[in-house]
Amino acid sequence: MINKEKQPLYHKFRNSLIQSVGKMADPIIAIIMALLVGSIIIAITGDDVLLAITSLVLGAFGNMRSLGQSFLAATPILFTGLAFAVAYRSGIFNIGAEGQFLVGAIAGAYVGTLFIGLPSYLYITMVLLAGAIFGALWAFLPAILKIKLGVHEVINVIMLNKIALYFTNWLVSSSGPFRMGSTLPATPFVCPSVRFQPIFPNSPMNVGYFIGMVIAYVIYLIMWKTKGGFQMRAVGHNLYAAKFSGIYAERSMVKAFMLSGALAGIGGAMEICSVFGRFYAGFSPGYGFEGIAVSLLGNNHPAGIIISSILFGALKTGAMRMQILAGTNVNLVKVLQALIIFFVASRWSLVKVISNYKEKKRRLKTSDSSLSKEGGNK
Amino acid sequence: MREPILRLENITKVFPGVLANDQVNLEVQEGEILALLGENGAGKSTLMNVLFGLYTKDDGAIYFRGEKVNITCPKDAIKLGIGMVHQHFMLIDNLTVAENFILGSEPTERGLLSLKQAKKIVNQCSKEYGLSINSDSLVADISVGEQQRLEILKSLHRGAKILILDEPTAVLTPQKVEELYKVLRDLKSKGHSIILITHKLKEIKDISDRVAVMRSGKVVGVHETATVTAEELAELMVGRPVVLEVTKERQKTGERILEVNNLHAKDYRNLTALNGCSLHVKSGEIVGIAGVDGNGQSELLQVLSGFIVRDEGEIIINNRNLPRKFAQKEVYDCGVGHIPEDRMRMGIIADFTVEENLLLGFENDERYSSRYFLKKDAIHNRAVNLIKEFDIRTPSPLTEGGKLSGGNQQKVILAREISKNPNLLIAAQPTRGLDVSAIEFVYQQLLEQRKEGKGILLISFELDEIFALSDRILVIYGGEIIAEFTRSEATVKEVGLCMAGVRRKSND
């Protein structure tokens, strides 16, 4: 028996340090690998790789304006990323953030047009709350179907994504009640006090992302520091054992599902406050699904999600500039997202590769020594 | 000297953190029954899985009839004539006996499966070896004994000259075990070699020609069965003299803390699993339920934890009548602790830390949480104390539960359940997969609880365990308790006959 406890303290520390660094290195390596493959694609399509990459980086961080836009782009996917993570860690595969986002957005847009002259803090809170409530409600239906009828949530949430799309489209269509006289298929603009103001000159950056960071921290507290979060994670890791220990697993799952929907809904309402000021048909270009990539890259943890959402936001912002200057299509970002998902999901890990290599060397050494023992017999 | 049909030389197999096989040398002769004896974790199953190609060895060589062979997958082993019957059968539940039999070597007629031919092959084989099975039944519907016969026939049909059996008697009554012995002796006379993996000394004495003892990954002794005693084997197995008897003090029993009356319930396939099961447990006694796997034990446990809703019957715990549908939490609230039969699936959350695993079930306790938040320090101190009290070997309370050894995981579960201070402790297969020192520890804890006046319901497949611990021994058969003995009046033979359904006995 290899006795791990007998190892000297120094070795134990070194090993755990290697483990942690390795864990952080994996997402970075995933990004690097994805960028490498992306560069190959760019090269094949005949574009200038160097130009593409430099315009990507400049487009993301080059000046205050770009930086601000990167953060604005990061905000909605921070929320959909958190939404996916909360559900995922609780044993639920919520790929319905798309629909929950839309529903939250239009709810926020509607509430934002209801009153006049409310102070910003109050009104914005109401709008975000509306987004949370309706996002949670949109998640409630698939949650109930899952626990009462055993229907798998994946298909239901995808159906609800589509239904949300068509329903919100109708709400702002010419026959819909939320259009209220706008010339475009959109809600009227919300009251100005609802909209965020830029913080810095020459930059569109506003408090939106930072509110998101606060919410991310709150999610961290909920999942790891509260009773409810403990139970959700238990159910997510091992449903049977959690039930056996006395946890009401169904309640946990519904709570988690609704929390997840609420987060996506806040994200939608946030877009209203932060960027557009109104809801229009075609509001979400796939934020729900991008959130999945963001969450995975961030190891489904609020801290990681903060970092990866900034990364993806920057990627998208830079990609637009890349399209203008180097002619490479914006959708390359989707390809990069998919590659990152693949690399992270396959848990291709530098630490594992190194330890496998060391293991092979060790085996060769022991077989050498056993051969030398046998040398006499042969 | 006769060349052995099989020779394993310096076989080494490493798993993360465990040296499962450490330069193992073993020979198997043609036409002999070799027993491979060792405790759980000694490396016997690993060695045989290496031989059968399910594991790849890290070092060493295998010689078949003197020639070196390379076994990298079961296909290679089968080609050489090695067959294996696993402890948990390799059968597909929702396919028929015939379909399972031909899987991998299906007879075809113009490209399509010929189930007619398959049936013929099964019946032929069955006749040839004298093992009866029904080719048309679904595997899910046949008895465990029949499933075992199917597994043996499968191996023989594929040309097994060397047959490996992994703990074959775990699922059989004492009478069925005799039938199996007859089959094995028959095969031996036909020239087959049989490797019998077991931890039961009696079996070895009954059937084997030679016995190889393994301990901590090494072979520590090979003897002719006739010339070695059970005590010597036991000592080799554990490395020190073993006292197999458990001393129990007489204990006064009190009120009934568990009463089960006329329980009827179905299993997950909607077949009757409990058929009027009735029993009771008083405080201060250990009631052991003996029985062959598949007679309703699992379903009884699942009904008692709320996972299966009973069709009929009463469950009264601490004078509380449980409603028809209830959640496990309600049971625990009645003052119950429950050590589950499958610790990895039901008892431990592998990704949770030891601290968190110890907290399961206690997260609402006001000592460890306020209205919403968990009290970190209190939880940590609880873990530190329990780790000390129950001698849980773990690098730290923050180690993941999945990284602990089986014995230590069981200790975590014990610590957690006992710290609930329950009046009723349900212990299902509490020593499954544990080594001797862990088993001793569990026995101590259970007896301690009994001394403190708790009632314990013990369900186990190990008859020795039932006999060692129980004050009263019940036998479950066909979903009913068909026999009840006091410890003093119980004999293995009588209990065995009841386990087989041959006798019934009620206590008057």
Added chain:
Amino acid sequence: MIQIILQIATVNILIATLGMATPLILGSISGMYSELSGIINLGIEGMMIMGAFGAGIISLATGNPWLGVLFGIFLGGCMGLIHALLCIKFRANQSVVGVGINILAGGIPAVMLQYYWGNPGRTPQVASIKNISIPLLNKIPAIGAVFGDINPLTLIALFIVAGSHLLIYYTPFGLRVRAVGHHPKAVDTSGKNVFFIRYVSVIISGLLAGLGGSYLSVAQLSMFVNEMTAGRGFIALAAMIFGKRTPLGCFGAALLFGFADALQMTLQAVGVPIASDFLLMIPYVLTMIALAGFVGKTVDPVALGKPYVKS
């Protein structure tokens, strides 16, 4: 009201049903192959898009839509291979990989479209496979007219349904696939290669999804449009679950959902006074109702989603 029903209940809606159902039939049987062997496949949508895209560009390049179909099948198979590699060799979370495939397939056509035509969104019109009329069969009373205006790819889909039924229940391969999804270790100990069986199943899944996608760009429409699958891959998955992962079950369920699609289109064409957005919702709402009301608790293959590990 009666007028509307009369306008709808014509042979035309049957023809439309079969047409709309074709990609769903192929998609659901595609999913069936993968899941019977134990691998979750959420990437059917992405595999279909790649199939549609491949068929579109090769049909455009060569003028031969059948070559396009072959290429579409090939691309679908490639996606299937990626899915298989990640799920089997790397033992990645299968649901996550499926989502990744969908995102990848959302990106690649757009990038290529921009590269070739500068206007991401759609290809120019491509040569397509026209509907045909089958003699004899089209004389059958009531449903015969369906065979009077049927696409060859639909016929192929019908053959695939029948062929799959034969393959899954009456051949050794089918037996092994069903066994592997239930108890892979048992198949391993019988001497057969679990990984090989799963690779084949998932690649077949990709090929079929590619064919399903090809139908969209080269038969139903005569061009490739970005995201033209519009969620059909997921409806196909629902059909697979509704059909309890059997070929005939998938076929029936796909027909049902195809009918919902056809109904929605017909109602719009007929001018029913309901907003088009609500009509568009019909297939999706129907899917949810079907899953909730009529499936009950599905029994998944026991080993579904669990990677097989050898030591």
